Amino acid sequence: MRVEVDIPGRVSADLEAAAGEVVVVIGPNGAGKSTLLRAIAGLEPGRVRVGDDDWTDLEVPRRRVGYVFQDQSLFPHLSALDNVAFGPRARGRHRREAEDLALGWLRRFGIAELAHRKPRELSGGQAQRVAIARALATDPDVLLLDEPFTGLDVSVQVALRIELGQHLRDFPGIALLVTHDAIDALTLADRVLVLDEGRVAQVGPPAEVAAEPRTPHVARLVGLNLVADGEDLIAFTPDAVTVSLAEPEGSSRLRWHGPIATLAPHGDAVRLLVHASPDLLADLTPAAATELALVPGREVWLSAKATAVSRYGAAATGR
Known part of the structure; x- marks a missing residue:
C-alpha cells in the first residue's frame, strides 16, 4: 500500500x-x-x-x-x-x-x-x-x-x-x-x-x-559519528576515535580539531562531545582522560584510521 x-x-x-x-x-x-x-x-x-x-x-x-x-x-x-x-x-x-x-x-x-x-x-x-x-x-x-x-x-x-x-x-x-x-x-x-x-x-x-x-539525528540515535565528505558520508563509532592534544601524524588518519563540549561516564568509558565541525563523539578510558587532563573547553585533536570508517553515498535511498 x-x-x-x-x-x-x-x-x-x-x-x-x-x-x-x-x-x-x-x-x-x-x-x-x-x-x-x-x-x-x-x-x-x-x-x-x-x-x-x-x-x-x-x-x-x-x-x-x-x-x-x-x-x-x-x-x-x-x-x-x-x-x-x-x-x-x-x-x-x-x-x-x-x-x-x-x-x-x-x-x-x-x-x-x-x-x-x-x-x-x-x-x-x-x-x-x-x-x-x-x-x-x-x-x-x-x-x-x-x-x-x-x-x-x-x-x-x-x-x-x-x-x-x-x-x-x-x-x-x-x-x-x-x-x-x-x-x-x-x-x-x-x-x-x-x-x-x-x-x-x-x-x-x-x-x-x-x-x-x-x-x-539518526547517527546520534544509533551511536555513530557522521561526517560529510563531498558526495559521500563517513560513519564510525566513538571507540574508533583517538584523542590527542597534538595533531596526529600519518596520512592514513582522518583528523578533526575542536574544543571539548562535554565529557561524562559512558559504561566503562568516558565519552567526549567535541565541537569539531561537525560535532563528534569519542570514547576513551578514564585513565587516558585523566592523563590528558581533559576538561570542557580544552582543545583536542580527534583522529580515526581510514580502515575504521564506513564510507557510502550521501543520496537518500529506499522507499
Missing part, C-alpha cells in the same frame, strides 16, 4: 508498505513526524492518498485509521471498556457486540479486570494499553502510534513494547509508529522512515538505516 502526504511548506512524504508491515518514523524535533500522522488521520489539512483512495476531503470518521496519542487521550468520563467500544459503536456496531469486541481486546492486553475503571483509576501503562486496544478495535487499515511509550517507566516500556510487537504481527493493515527511541526502530520496525525538515531523507530496513545513517 502506498501512503502519500503533502502539506505545502511543512511535510511532503510518500512510502510503500505491505500489509502487516510496521514503519517506524524517526527524525529530530520539528521534522514533521506527528504532523505526518495527524494529516493521515484528517486532523491536519493536506493532500493525503492511501492506496488507490484519495483521503484529502474524506471526513475524519470515515478514515479507517486507529490513532494512539502520546497522552492516551482517553475519554475521562468513560470506563476502559466503553473507551475501547467507542470506535466500533461509532462505526455502527450494536452496543452488546461492541462491548464484547472491546472486552476481547482488553483480555488480549491482560487488563480485562480493569474494564470498568475510569482512566483516572489506571496507571500510565494500563491507560496506554487501553488506548492501543481502542485503536485496534476499529479494525483500521492504518494504525498510527505517536510515541506510545513516552512518559512510562522503563520496565513498563519494555513490557508494553513486547506486547505491542506481538499484536502488530497479527495486524493486517500497516502501522506507522513515531518514536525517538532507537530500540523501537530496531525491535518493532520492518522498515524505518527518516524525516528531516519535513521530507524523507532515508527509508530502509532497520539494520540498513542503522549501518548507513544519512542524517546526524
Whole structure:
C-alpha cells in the first residue's frame, strides 16, 4: 500500500508498505513526524492518498485509521471498556457486540479486570494499553502510534513494547509508529522512515538505516559519528576515535580539531562531545582522560584510521 502526504511548506512524504508491515518514523524535533500522522488521520489539512483512495476531503470518521496519542487521550468520563467500544459503536456496531469486541481486546492486553475503571483509576501503562486496544478495535487499515511509550517507566516500556510487537504481527493493515527511541526502530520496525525538515531523507530496513545513517539525528540515535565528505558520508563509532592534544601524524588518519563540549561516564568509558565541525563523539578510558587532563573547553585533536570508517553515498535511498 502506498501512503502519500503533502502539506505545502511543512511535510511532503510518500512510502510503500505491505500489509502487516510496521514503519517506524524517526527524525529530530520539528521534522514533521506527528504532523505526518495527524494529516493521515484528517486532523491536519493536506493532500493525503492511501492506496488507490484519495483521503484529502474524506471526513475524519470515515478514515479507517486507529490513532494512539502520546497522552492516551482517553475519554475521562468513560470506563476502559466503553473507551475501547467507542470506535466500533461509532462505526455502527450494536452496543452488546461492541462491548464484547472491546472486552476481547482488553483480555488480549491482560487488563480485562480493569474494564470498568475510569482512566483516572489506571496507571500510565494500563491507560496506554487501553488506548492501543481502542485503536485496534476499529479494525483500521492504518494504525498510527505517536510515541506510545513516552512518559512510562522503563520496565513498563519494555513490557508494553513486547506486547505491542506481538499484536502488530497479527495486524493486517500497516502501522506507522513515531518514536525517538532507537530500540523501537530496531525491535518493532520492518522498515524505518527518516524525516528531516519535513521530507524523507532515508527509508530502509532497520539494520540498513542503522549501518548507513544519512542524517546526524539518526547517527546520534544509533551511536555513530557522521561526517560529510563531498558526495559521500563517513560513519564510525566513538571507540574508533583517538584523542590527542597534538595533531596526529600519518596520512592514513582522518583528523578533526575542536574544543571539548562535554565529557561524562559512558559504561566503562568516558565519552567526549567535541565541537569539531561537525560535532563528534569519542570514547576513551578514564585513565587516558585523566592523563590528558581533559576538561570542557580544552582543545583536542580527534583522529580515526581510514580502515575504521564506513564510507557510502550521501543520496537518500529506499522507499
